[in-house]
Amino acid sequence: MTTVAEHRAAVRGLVESHWHPATEVVPLGAALGRVLAEDARTPIDLPPFDNSQMDGYAVRSDAAAGPLRVTGHVAAGDPITSFAGGAVAIMTGAPMPVGADAVVPVEAVGTPGDFAAVGETIELRQPVERGTFVRARGSDLPGGSVLLEAGATLGPAQLGALAASGLSTAPVRARPRVLIVSTGAELAEPGEPLRTGAIYDANAVSLSAAITLAGGIALATGVYSDEPGHLRLALEAAGPVDLVVTSGGVSAGAHEVVRDTLEPLGVRFGSVALQPGGPQGLGAITVAGAATPVLCFPGNPVSSLVSFELFLRPVLRGDRPMLRVPLAASVDSPGTKHQVRRGRLTDAGTVELVGGPGSHLLAAYARSDVLVHLPVGLSRAEAGETVEVWRIDE
Numbered sequence: 335m336t337t338v339a340e341h342r343a344a345v346r347g348l349v350e351s352h353w354h355p356a357t358e359v360v361p362l363g364a365a366l367g368r369v370l371a372e373d374a375r376t377p378i379d380l381p382p383f384d385n386s387q388m389d390g391y392a393v394r395s396d397a398a399a400g401p402l403r404v405t406g407h408v409a410a411g412d413p414i415t416s417f418a419g420g421a422v423a424i425m426t427g428a429p430m431p432v433g434a435d436a437v438v439p440v441e442a443v444g445t446p447g448d449f450a451a452v453g454e455t456i457e458l459r460q461p462v463e464r465g466t467f468v469r470a471r472g473s474d475l476p477g478g479s480v481l482l483e484a485g486a487t488l489g490p491a492q493l494g495a496l497a498a499s500g501l502s503t504a505p506v507r508a509r510p511r512v513l514i515v516s517t518g519a520e521l522a523e524p525g526e527p528l529r530t531g532a533i534y535d536a537n538a539v540s541l542s543a544a545i546t547l548a549g550g551i552a553l554a555t556g557v558y559s560d561e562p563g564h565l566r567l568a569l570e571a572a573g574p575v576d577l578v579v580t581s582g583g584v585s586a587g588a589h590e591v592v593r594d595t596l597e598p599l600g601v602r603f604g605s606v607a608l609q610p611g612g613p614q615g616l617g618a619i620t621v622a623g624a625a626t627p628v629l630c631f632p633g634n635p636v637s638s639l640v641s642f643e644l645f646l647r648p649v650l651r652g653d654r655p656m657l658r659v660p661l662a663a664s665v666d667s668p669g670t671k672h673q674v675r676r677g678r679l680t681d682a683g684t685v686e687l688v689g690g691p692g693s694h695l696l697a698a699y700a701r702s703d704v705l706v707h708l709p710v711g712l713s714r715a716e717a718g719e720t721v722e723v724w725r726i727d728e
């Protein structure tokens with residue numbers, strides 16, 4: 335039996351040996367969630383000039399306590415001026431007059447919002463240290479420095495930082511196109527009437543959503559049949575994609591459509607020491623004339639999502655945030671397999687399991703915010719014992 339780590343490495347090797355994403359330059363407004371293809375450097379100092387952190391008066395730090403004549407007034411957006419001595423009324427974000435090196439907040443001198451006019455005096459109550467309330471040029475990042483490294487995911491702060499650097503576009507990796515094929519004669523399209531013995535196809539939707547959140551472009555198709563010919567037709571009809579993910583039809587039944595169709599094409603099927611997500615297949619097949627990696631996940635809806643989380647998401651998006659959290663109650667685990675349970679973080683700082691280990695318990699998964707890892711070798715963990723959990727509530 336293959337270990338989780340071995341299968342993870344095999345999936346990564348397979349995907350990365352076939353998928354070489356092109357670089358696309360996209361406007362920042364369209365770059366949310368995209369992955370940076372190369373290091374981004376800021377062309378300018380951040381901030382670009384020394385400026386005031388407070389509404390107040392710019393002074394020199396060697397000024398003695400006592401009266402200071404107001405010699406100027408600068409607002410945010412004004413050009414950089416020369417300091418003419420005394421005190422300069424200055425607003426938050428306004429450029430420091432060259433020669434002044436500290437700011438006294440207006441409330442330390444008088445009434446907030448009430449500024450002395452040029453020619454009037456203010457009373458400096460005590461000397462002020464050099465640099466006080468001054469945001470130095472380049473203090474966030476000097477111009478020319480790497481702002482974000484290749485591989486960074488562009489979220490609100492990252493996009494804001496690129497914009498603050500004056501960049502309007504970002505070079506990002508092309509999104510992987512992933513064909514999702516859910517299989518099984520028992521499946522019915524959600525929204526359609528449910529005949530006896532049928533169940534609704536959950537995996538096309540859940541895997542599509544997972545792929546989309548991981549930065550891919552999901553193209554889903556349902557092969558609601560156990561006929562290899564039908565699956566073959568669906569694959570032949572597909573356009574070019576970077577990856578195929580199937581669900582169902584991989585275990586030990588009489589009608590294993592995925593296995594029966596793809597094993598003769600060289601896709602390898604086997605067991606991973608994982609529950610749920612034990613039966614797995616991987617290999618490469620020809621889709622639209624190109625060798626294309628294919629991952630075959632088990633059909634149980636929890637198994638297919640857990641397979642995605644453990645094997646594919648790390649390749650497409652990187653690792654989930656991992657925490658070590660004490661269990662709210664004791665739990666048993668197979669010991670010979672890495673078990674992944676679904677759970678919820680509690681206000682008490684513990685993790686409680688949601689539902690049992692069964693791989694059909696998708697509604698329980700839907701109420702969970704973490705995956706709880708019970709590794710091989712652990713057959714029981716007591717309340718209070720610390721376990722590894724992955725946050726999945728993004």
Ligand SMILES: Nc1nc2c(c(=O)[nH]1)N[C@H]1C(S)=C(S)[C@@H](COP(=O)(O)OP(=O)(O)OC[C@H]3O[C@@H](n4cnc5c(N)ncnc54)[C@H](O)[C@@H]3O)O[C@H]1N2
Nearest residue numbers: 516518534535536537582583584585586612632633634637
């Ligand atoms: N004799 C054995 N039987 C099974 C074994 C085994 O080792 N020996 N493994 C079990 C495990 S573990 C799993 S997991 C499943 C995997 O089965 P398949 O991948 O072949 O999947 P199916 O048989 O097609 O379906 C399993 C289960 O999931 C439901 N399903 C399938 N697709 C969907 C979908 N798109 N949406 C919602 N539900 C789906 C399907 O109706 C079945 O109930 O095999 C065990 N059996």
Ligand code: MOO
Nearest residue numbers: 610611612637693
């Ligand atoms: O390994 Mo299966 O995925 O138990 O449910």
